[in-house]
Amino acid sequence: MFLVFLRHGSVAALVLAAAAEMLGWLFGIVALQPLMIALGALMFYLSEYGMHRFAFHAPPVSWMWLAKLQHRLHYDHHVEPNRLDLLFLPIWFLVPNLALAAALVGLVFGMEAAVSALLGMMLAILHYEWVHYVAHIPYQPRTRLGRWIKQYHLRHHFISEKHWFGVSNPSLDRAFGTFRGPDASEKSTTTRKLFS
Secondary structure, eight states: OHHHHHHSHHHHHHHHHHHHHHHHHHTTSSOOOHHHHHHHHHHHHHHHHHIIIIITTSOOOSSHHHHHHHIIIIIHHHHSTTOGGGTSOOHHHHHHHHHHHHHHHHHHHOHHHHHHHHHHHHHHHHHHHHHHHHHHSSOOOSSHHHHHHHHHHHHHHHTOTTSOOOSSOTHHHHHHTOOOOTTSSOOOSOSSSTTO
8 A cells, every 4th residue: 555655756856865865864974853844734725725725626727738737637527536547646747846945945035945844845745645645555454533534525425516625624614704514514416517
């Protein structure tokens, strides 16, 4: 199960990049700042929720090339939620987004802070990818929290696509009003076809 997770290109790239940063820190090449690592993780969790709710669930655009991106990034995942090739964020999406976020942190806090924030973002993305992966494979998590998070995300796919956007961090659903209890939402007819 874990090896299948690591075999995906973007996951492997994230693991290697995060490991390189941590090795750089161990050998004194990179100075890591814990607050900036936390800021990077927070930035990812906020963007995870925001992108999922407002970009990935946005109505289809009229430009064909952008509509294809919408389908690959999320619409097709709702059509076939268990297809692993549609599950992970593609590297062509991650690299520019990570570069832009790190550049913004660099402009505000300096390049040393950007390196730390980048590590925080990558670790948070790996957490997101793992939680998302476990939610969509035929595996029952061993912990109560793991089972709850899996069930929480699957509600988004099988009960209502209008709630439960926080895949790896459900607290943002509470903060932004999209949290619902397991029985609090009427079953949607468009969880598979977001825009029919």
